[in-house]
Amino acid sequence: MSANVTVRGSDDVTASEPAAAVEAAEAVAEGALGPVGRDRAVAVVGTGTMGQGIAQVALVAGHPVRLYDSAPGRAEEAVAALTARLDRLVEKGRLDTTAREAAVGRLYAAQELEELADAALVVEAIVELLPVKQQLFADLEKVVGDDTVLATNTSSLSVTAIAGGLRLPGRFVGLHFFNPAPLLPLVEVVSGFATEPDVATRAYETVKGWGKTPVRCADTPGFIVNRVARPFYAEALRVFEEGAADPATIDAALRECGGFKMGPFELTDLIGQDVNEAVTRSVWESFHQDPKFTPSLAQRRLVESGRLGRKTGQGWFSYAEGAERPEPHTAAPAEAPERITVRGDLGPAEPLVALFEAAGITVRRKKGNGHIELPSGGELSLADGETSFEYAREDILYFDLALDYATATRIVLSARETIDPEVLAEAVGLFQALGKQVSVIGDVPGMIVARTVAMLADIAADAVDRGVATAEDVDTAMRLGVNYPVGPLEWAGKIGHRRTCDLLGELHERYPTGRYAPALGIVRRAYAEDAEDAR
Numbered sequence: 001m002s003a004n005v006t007v008r009g010s011d012d013v014t015a016s017e018p019a020a021a022v023e024a025a026e027a028v029a030e031g032a033l034g035p036v037g038r039d040r041a042v043a044v045v046g047t048g049t050m051g052q053g054i055a056q057v058a059l060v061a062g063h064p065v066r067l068y069d070s071a072p073g074r075a076e077e078a079v080a081a082l083t084a085r086l087d088r089l090v091e092k093g094r095l096d097t098t099a100r101e102a103a104v105g106r107l108y109a110a111q112e113l114e115e116l117a118d119a120a121l122v123v124e125a126i127v128e129l130l131p132v133k134q135q136l137f138a139d140l141e142k143v144v145g146d147d148t149v150l151a152t153n154t155s156s157l158s159v160t161a162i163a164g165g166l167r168l169p170g171r172f173v174g175l176h177f178f179n180p181a182p183l184l185p186l187v188e189v190v191s192g193f194a195t196e197p198d199v200a201t202r203a204y205e206t207v208k209g210w211g212k213t214p215v216r217c218a219d220t221p222g223f224i225v226n227r228v229a230r231p232f233y234a235e236a237l238r239v240f241e242e243g244a245a246d247p248a249t250i251d252a253a254l255r256e257c258g259g260f261k262m263g264p265f266e267l268t269d270l271i272g273q274d275v276n277e278a279v280t281r282s283v284w285e286s287f288h289q290d291p292k293f294t295p296s297l298a299q300r301r302l303v304e305s306g307r308l309g310r311k312t313g314q315g316w317f318s319y320a321e322g323a324e325r326p327e328p329h330t331a332a333p334a335e336a337p338e339r340i341t342v343r344g345d346l347g348p349a350e351p352l353v354a355l356f357e358a359a360g361i362t363v364r365r366k367k368g369n370g371h372i373e374l375p376s377g378g379e380l381s382l383a384d385g386e387t388s389f390e391y392a393r394e395d396i397l398y399f400d401l402a403l404d405y406a407t408a409t410r411i412v413l414s415a416r417e418t419i420d421p422e423v424l425a426e427a428v429g430l431f432q433a434l435g436k437q438v439s440v441i442g443d444v445p446g447m448i449v450a451r452t453v454a455m456l457a458d459i460a461a462d463a464v465d466r467g468v469a470t471a472e473d474v475d476t477a478m479r480l481g482v483n484y485p486v487g488p489l490e491w492a493g494k495i496g497h498r499r500t501c502d503l504l505g506e507l508h509e510r511y512p513t514g515r516y517a518p519a520l521g522i523v524r525r526a527y528a529e530d531a532e533d534a535r
Contacts (some may be wrong), residue, residue, distance in 0.1 A: 121203075130158075
């Protein structure tokens with residue numbers, strides 16, 4: 001490996017601290033820790049949608065770009081497509097004509113791998129088959145210089161395994177862009193087992209210089225986003241499988257109450273049910289069938305039936321011409337109670353008190369365990385993992401967690417089938433008085449938003465504790481990679497780590513499979529929070 005990449009244990013450097021400092025300074029001066037220079041070529045192998053997107057990002061950033069595809073004519077087609085994209089950017093005023101001409105002049109369709117020899121960085125975006133990727137990089141290593149950084153855009157394969165047969169696996173790194181690459185800011189910079197830290201740093205700084213937001217992570221199944229995001233789909237599917245709510249209502253709850261941009265059913269229809277299910281199954285199998293990642297039988301049946309979502313015209317919803325999207329269950333108008341009693345602190349739902357008062361509802365505060373008492377005597381509690389059927393009384397209801405009760409447009413209630421109709425009407429009317437639509441679902445532990453957020457936080461905390469990534473990078477990845485309204489660990493901090501841990505514990509008691517057993521990361525945070533509160 002040349003001077004552009006620091007070599008550990010070099011024979012020409014003594015072990016003394018001053019010499020190490022000199023070496024480090026020289027490495028920085030030579031650009032080993034900095035980004036790939038804009039005058040150096042970036043090569044992209046694979047000219048599909050992702051390959052073209054990555055090439056566009058590097059090209060607009062100012063690099064000469066070499067495009068290569070093993071299929072004859074594909075590289076030339078990609079150059080034409082990229083030129084058309086640049087033209088559209090000019091039309092939209094996002095790129096001036098001079099910059100467009102310069103970019104086109106830096107773009108080149110390579111006919112042979114040997115034409116990538118001068119590249120400082122090669123990014124692969126080909127088919128997700130391990131042997132194919134391994135062979136490609138073995139061939140590339142014979143062509144490029146020892147200082148060239150080799151990168152894979154894989155989203156599901158082991159970075160370590162792809163690099164396993166290389167002569168210099170230390171210069172190999174994962175650069176996982178998100179589609180569409182020119183628009184989405186996140187890039188996961190994945191260090192394999194043999195990746196040199198300096199190489200990861202150089203890759204990180206390079207994509208950062210391209211205007212992206214990189215996050216560092218270790219080479220584990222799903223990296224950050226595809227690992228941590230699993231509960232967003234899994235918990236919705238579990239609620240559906242238990243018959244507590246239909247897909248349209250679950251989607252509405254997570255959008256309008258949880259603040260997510262899309263619900264999991266409409267999102268998987270967009271992604272493709274086969275693609276989403278395959279990722280879930282891959283993560284589950286890679287973690288030796290850990291119950292926290294267990295795939296959904298309902299989704300498997302959907303895939304087996306060929307209902308893959310928008311691309312086939314039918315998934316959870318129909319996309320046939322003229323088809324109407326099912327509406328979420330929404331309760332009929334009900335009269336609001338004139339007064340309520342709030343017993344104790346409502347925790348994350350405490351902002352509701354001011355909203356009730358602003359709506360003209362008289363609120364009395366009394367001591368208690370944190371619930372709302374209705375005039376009929378019914379009790380309304382924030383979802384905590386318990387269910388109303390566990391109580392002898394038939395006037396117990398739960399309401400779901402919201403990202404922001406002031407801006408939420410929908411509130412979700414859960415109740416047993418034999419709930420007193422008067423109590424249910426009071427609860428519905430109470431939230432309708434705030435201008436909210438109300439959905440009533442079945443009596444399911446943890447409801448929808450609360451159990452989803454708790455599980456997202458659980459998986460995220462476990463990833464941090466296992467050294468996959470920092471808490472900050474996990475939250476950043478989830479906000480930018482899948483457009484979450486807030487990072488799961490930040491959200492758990494707002495809810496309270498103790499409350500999150502206890503909710504998971506209640507779920508684990510009711511589903512004793514290990515799926516909801518709180519990870520040590522959440523447990524540690526809960527005890528740390530307890531200690532802080534005790535001071």
